[in-house]
Amino acid sequence: MVLAKVWKLKSHFVGFPKSSDFLLEEEELPAIKDGELLLEAEFLSVDPYMRPYSVMNMKEGDVMIGSQVAKVVESKVAEFHVGSFVVSHAGWRSHSISTGDSLQALPSTWPTELPRSLALGVLGMPGLTAYFGLLEICGPARGETLLVNAAAGAVGMLVGQIGKIKGCRVVGFAGSDPKVELLKELGFDSALNYRSVSSLDAALAQAAPGGYDCFFDNVGGDFLCAALPHMKHRGRVSVCGGISMYNDVTSQKLTFPQLTLIFKELKVEGFMVTRWQHRRDEGIAALAAWVKEGKLQYRETVTEGFSAMPDAFMGLLRGDNVGKAVVRA
Ligand SMILES: NC(=O)C1=CN([C@@H]2O[C@H](COP(=O)(O)OP(=O)(O)OC[C@H]3O[C@@H](n4cnc5c(N)ncnc54)[C@H](OP(=O)(O)O)[C@@H]3O)[C@@H](O)[C@H]2O)C=CC1
Numbered sequence: 001m002v003l004a005k006v007w008k009l010k011s012h013f014v015g016f017p018k019s020s021d022f023l024l025e026e027e028e029l030p031a032i033k034d035g036e037l038l039l040e041a042e043f044l045s046v047d048p049y050m051r052p053y054s055v056m057n058m059k060e061g062d063v064m065i066g067s068q069v070a071k072v073v074e075s076k077v078a079e080f081h082v083g084s085f086v087v088s089h090a091g092w093r094s095h096s097i098s099t100g101d102s103l104q105a106l107p108s109t110w111p112t113e114l115p116r117s118l119a120l121g122v123l124g125m126p127g128l129t130a131y132f133g134l135l136e137i138c139g140p141a142r143g144e145t146l147l148v149n150a151a152a153g154a155v156g157m158l159v160g161q162i163g164k165i166k167g168c169r170v171v172g173f174a175g176s177d178p179k180v181e182l183l184k185e186l187g188f189d190s191a192l193n194y195r196s197v198s199s200l201d202a203a204l205a206q207a208a209p210g211g212y213d214c215f216f217d218n219v220g221g222d223f224l225c226a227a228l229p230h231m232k233h234r235g236r237v238s239v240c241g242g243i244s245m246y247n248d249v250t251s252q253k254l255t256f257p258q259l260t261l262i263f264k265e266l267k268v269e270g271f272m273v274t275r276w277q278h279r280r281d282e283g284i285a286a287l288a289a290w291v292k293e294g295k296l297q298y299r300e301t302v303t304e305g306f307s308a309m310p311d312a313f314m315g316l317l318r319g320d321n322v323g324k325a326v327v328r329a
């Protein structure tokens, strides 16, 4: 008999999530049947999308959504061997029973020098978001200037480095001076702290006096409105996320930049990474090759213990993380 720990949404978040919005419960799992396997979480992902997803798709009492790297501890499915590892979408659960559907097996050749948590980061969903969201929507060309915000996070850090690989001049904005220093170490041409600049407008102008060809937006809100006037004619904007708005209780009042969009003839396109699910292997192979060649660096912020899931999630929304935020169960 296995006792699974499970984090549930106790109360819908109002504004910034609070510890009391989450509930930790134990669930007794039945013995697995033929065609089932038992998984034990090793690393769990916390991601910004969980906040808007809770509003759109969850009711109180539901298990928090999420992905994890899990070990197969019992198996009655021929394709999955005991001791192997998979990426599962079991949510915030320490143990779970699966039929194997929608599991992604980690290759048995996974390099020992790479932590398996990377399957939730640079070699997983955030990596694919950066890869396809930048290359397919912005289509950055050598010599162009790329702007990215939340630049020291899981996606933004990779977007900036892929921009450098493609020969762009890269400008990144992040929320602390140590994050800004890290971006410079990673090869960003210019990095700025959006919290301490006296004027976002002036900082955007100073970092790229000629304007931006490409903008990968993770933040939305005021940042998006400030950045659009600094785009070049026919610039391309990849609308990836809107983390500055996820905890809003009332909608922000922003001046919609209609005339900027028209006169600059901007292409502004939102996307979900799932659009390129059919090209997952191609994306992971390209990212893995860059990691192996040392062209793409990764960072992780690892929180210890399944019981700390809510703390890791709230820390992510506050900006405590550098690179991918994960929890080691
Ligand atoms: N469209 C898609 O398919 C996908 C979209 N996303 C989106 O991409 C974005 C980045 O995700 P991910 O890389 O996983 O997360 P990050 O690792 O970047 O973590 C979130 C970061 O956002 C920053 N942040 C928080 N609040 C604000 C704010 N008010 N203004 C500006 N920055 C803020 C913080 O960094 P700082 O210290 O710099 O403020 C924080 O570290 C999110 O918006 C997410 O929803 C992610 C995956 C897929």
Ligand SMILES: CCCCC/C=C/C=O
Pocket: 048, 049, 125, 240, 241, 272, 273, 274
């Ligand atoms: C399977 C997870 C897909 C996440 C897409 C994220 C969107 C915004 O953050």
